[in-house]
Amino acid sequence: MLRNEFKRLLDSTLSPHRFKDYAPNGLQVEGKSNIERVVTGVTACQALIDAAVAHGADAIFVHHGYFWKNEAPEITGMKYRRLSALIKNDINLFGYHLPLDAHPVYGNNAGLADALGLQGERRSLQAGLPLEEAIGVVGELAQAMTTQSFKGLVEKAVGRDVLLEAVSSKEIKTVALCTGGAQGYIEQAYLAGADVFITGEVSEQTIHIARELGMHFVAAGHHATERFGAQAIAALLQEEYGMDAIFIDIDNPA
Template identity: 75%
Template sequence: MLRSEFELLLDKTLSPSRFKDYAPNGLQVEGKTDIHRVVTGVTASQALIDAAIEYNADAIFVHHGYFWKNEDPRIVGMKYRRISALIKHDINLYGYHLPLDAHPELGNNAGLADALGLINRSGLQSNVAFEESIGVVGELGEPMAIAAFRCAIERAVGRDVLFECVGDKDIRRVALCTGGAQGYIEQAIAVGADVFITGEVSEQTIHIAREMGIHFVAAGHHATERFGAQSMAVFLSKECGLDAVFIDIDNPA
């Protein structure tokens, strides 16, 4: 597949023009013209780039790419080493941030909601500045006891989680927004969720959960945002006929 065709496919699938984002979505570093082998991952770290080089990839697709707002624009140090490795090996780098969070089938939030078996889903408006909903609100098929729900989350993300249990109320209505979305706990409260799941936690988040009577889960930024990159590898392989593989670079954050 030509690089231009590949980018058109990604843009058509993920619709980045619908989002006001913190980094450019799409092609971030240009590589070879023809794309046959693709590595997907969460973050364009040096370790992922090295793995892609070993895999002889033509392109890397990530959720966390480069050139974030307010970062140092100079290509020096760590950024130089990463980008120079991509250029030396003629590897294209594609980054899709909020569009991958929000996609209703391939996205991070959709993947976590699928893993938890949520039904009757609607969007959780993560921030009034976004025109599109990023998170998900849904229901479990049956109310679930707290201990059982914690086990379900830990199975879904493959790690221990921080679970702030507020009372002994069973869980039925779930709000979630993957990654660093702990600031959206108030939106979860507003829609009547019994629990809010995200990736990270701030000091004030626990106080809000306790005082407002909502269970809170911080399940890991990396762990909750593997779903989109995993889904994209399957999509690119099955739907597009490319040799695509997800490579997980472990991160405890």
């Protein structure tokens, strides 16, 4: 597939024009014009680039790419080494941040909601935003669960131990979630009527807020909760477009 055609495919799928983001969405580093082999991953770290080079990839697709707002503009040190490896190996880098969080089918939040078995119609965590633009979703479990049973469900979904702050003995039925570093959305989760809020990270104040609101809280890992989108895009490219696409997981405990 030609690079421009591949970019149009990703843009039409993920609709980056809907979002005001912290980094450019789309083609971030230009490589060869024809793309046959794609590696997807969470973050465009050196280890992922090295794995893509070893795999003979023509393109890398990630959730966390480059050129974030307020980052240093100089191309030195770690940034130079990463960009140099991409350019020397003629590899395209595509990054999609908020669009990959929000997509109702291929997004990180959708993937985690599916893994937890949330039932029925999901709604936006952010009041007033349509689901396809929402950074965070709210849904229902098929039946209420104890906090410890729910903790086990989340751990199975993300493949790691998670932090649970169970604020009471109240069972969990309504789940609000927002993957990654979204602990700041905890009060919106409460206003949405959630019994529990799941995100990737936790800050010191998050626990106090959960306790004072009387809402359970789970921190399941930034990386662990944001693997779903890159995995889904690899599957889409394989199954719908017949491309050689593979997800490579560079483990990160954060």
